[in-house]
Amino acid sequence: MRVLIVPAEARADDELAAVLRARGHEVEIARAPWRHASKRRELALAADVARRALTSRIDVAYVEGTHRTSAVTAALTAAKVPYVLGVDRAVLAGAPAPNGSTRALVPQRLPITVEVCRQAVRLSMKNAKATIVPERGIADHLLRETGVPGALVTEEGVDVTRLPLGGRDDARRALNLPEGTRFVALIADLTEDLPYELLLFAHRATAGTGLLVAGDGPGARQIGAMSIATRPSAPVIHVGPKTEGVALAVACAADVGLTLTPNAPETRLFAALGRRQVMFEGPESASVARLYPTHDTVFTAAMRADALAEATRQAIATEREAGPLPFWAIESARKQLAKTRTERVAEQIESCA
Numbered sequence: 001m002r003v004l005i006v007p008a009e010a011r012a013d014d015e016l017a018a019v020l021r022a023r024g025h026e027v028e029i030a031r032a033p034w035r036h037a038s039k040r041r042e043l044a045l046a047a048d049v050a051r052r053a054l055t056s057r058i059d060v061a062y063v064e065g066t067h068r069t070s071a072v073t074a075a076l077t078a079a080k081v082p083y084v085l086g087v088d089r090a091v092l093a094g095a096p097a098p099n100g101s102t103r104a105l106v107p108q109r110l111p112i113t114v115e116v117c118r119q120a121v122r123l124s125m126k127n128a129k130a131t132i133v134p135e136r137g138i139a140d141h142l143l144r145e146t147g148v149p150g151a152l153v154t155e156e157g158v159d160v161t162r163l164p165l166g167g168r169d170d171a172r173r174a175l176n177l178p179e180g181t182r183f184v185a186l187i188a189d190l191t192e193d194l195p196y197e198l199l200l201f202a203h204r205a206t207a208g209t210g211l212l213v214a215g216d217g218p219g220a221r222q223i224g225a226m227s228i229a230t231r232p233s234a235p236v237i238h239v240g241p242k243t244e245g246v247a248l249a250v251a252c253a254a255d256v257g258l259t260l261t262p263n264a265p266e267t268r269l270f271a272a273l274g275r276r277q278v279m280f281e282g283p284e285s286a287s288v289a290r291l292y293p294t295h296d297t298v299f300t301a302a303m304r305a306d307a308l309a310e311a312t313r314q315a316i317a318t319e320r321e322a323g324p325l326p327f328w329a330i331e332s333a334r335k336q337l338a339k340t341r342t343e344r345v346a347e348q349i350e351s352c353a
Contacts, residue, residue, distance in 0.1 A: 001059045001353055002026040004052060004081070006045070006072055008064035016062065019346045028052060030072075046071035053079035060353040062086060062345070063124075065131070070120035077127045084349050085128040087138060087151070122146035129352035132345055136263035136283070153263070153283070154344040158272050158337040164252060167273075168324075171252035175212075175239060182316055183210045184278070185254030187247045187266040190219030194260050198305045200226055205309035208233050209316055214250040216241040251275065256315040271297070272337050274330035276319055278311045291333040295325055 003025050005017055017027045030052060032045045049072050052058060061076050061083040063069055076083045125131050125148040132152050133139045139151040164170075177183065184206070188194065196219060203211050203226065213223050213236070220238065227236040239246055247269065251257065257270030257277040263284055270277050271291050279285050281300045289298040296318050301311035339347075 001350070002028065002057055003349060003353075004049070004056075004058045004061040005029045006049060006061060006063045006069065007031070008066050008069065015342050016345060019342050020349070023346060023350070025350075028056065028058070042068050042071050045069075046075045050075040050079060053081045060084065060129075060349055062349050063128075064088065065121070065124055070124055073124040073127060082129045082352055083127075084345075084352050085124055085131045086345065087131060087133050087142065118145055122148055125151070130348055132348055134341060139283075152348065153287075154341050154348065155268070156341045157339045157343075158268050158334075160272055160334045160338045163248070163272055163334075167252045168254075171249050174249055175237075175253055177212070177237070177253060178210075178235065181210045181233075181235070182208070182255040182320070183212045183253060184256045184258050184312060184316070185212045185214070185250050185270075185275075186258045186260065187214045187242055187250055187269070188260060188264065189242065190215040190217035190223065192218045194219050195303070196222045198303075198308050199260065201305035202309040202312050203230070203234065203236065205306075206234070206312050206316060209312075210234055211236045212250055212254060213238045214240065214242045214246045255319050256312070258312070268337055272330075272334055274325040274327075274333070276315045276325075278308070278315050280308075291336055292325065292329055295329060296322070297325065 003020050005027060007029070017029060020027050030045060030049050032041055049061075053061075053076060058081050061081055063072055063076070063083050063085055065073070065085040065087045073083060073085070121142070125142065125146055130152055131142070131148075131150065132154050133142070134154065134156075136153050139153055142151050143149055172179075184203075186199070190213075199211075203209075211226070211234075223236065223238045227238060230236045239250055247266070251266070251269050251273050254270070254275050257266065257275045259267050259270075259277065259279045262280070262282050267277060267279065267284055267288050271288050276297050276299070277288060278299045278301065279288075280303055285298050285300045291297070299311040299315040299318075301307040
């Protein structure tokens, strides 16, 4: 298969090219003739892409998408070359930045400028075989701004080399947990906007099940209040801040994992350790469930107290009746989780050819 890579900047995407070549594909890279972004640079790059598409047998292209690559995607569409659009940063005003702030790569001096850029990105997404983003926040932002659904989140892989296989009893002894009690584990930043009322209701509704919490923040006071008011048969234990070591110990000790925020990295930690999970309905639940296709591992709930309680009861009951997940299933899931983001992008490119 011959793949054309079109980087957003005047540089070669060497890592992706190396992965594709290692998988047996021929790779061409269309480099922009000038480093600084301009309309002249965009049109020159589009002309180069069009020439390659017409003179070479290009099976699929990968375009690092911005509002300045619309001419490139238009050339590929005209040449009937399928392409995958990779959006790894903000391409429209107000997209989320990694530090939680917002950044605007599109100037907002004139409303018409913003609208032209929005429609350019929308058209590129609409004609793409797939749009790939590195995080859920960017996918949600693109959906709001363009109305085009279906952006695929391809995250970086999990370092499974440091994770034990099993290890529940050792972790419980290390945390000095009471014997004979099943625990639901919550690993999260205890911000003020977590649904603590739903958590309290769900915990009270699952008799005989403890709640193990790792995290720090303003919500620690509410977790402390829950630990005082709870029954001895269903303790609430706040282990401390969410350091790497504490998070790993808590996840290992858990019977069931619980996530209350979208796109939480803890979902992949629970999955890599073979823990069943309770989470709210959303795109993440389906991707985690696919890691264990022959086992019930994900129990979803609507954003209601009774739904969260029922999903938690089902997860605990399944863990009690079916027992822990087999080692072979955990190892299979770990192979999927350990893939780098570049490997995941390469797989998506192959599937779109």
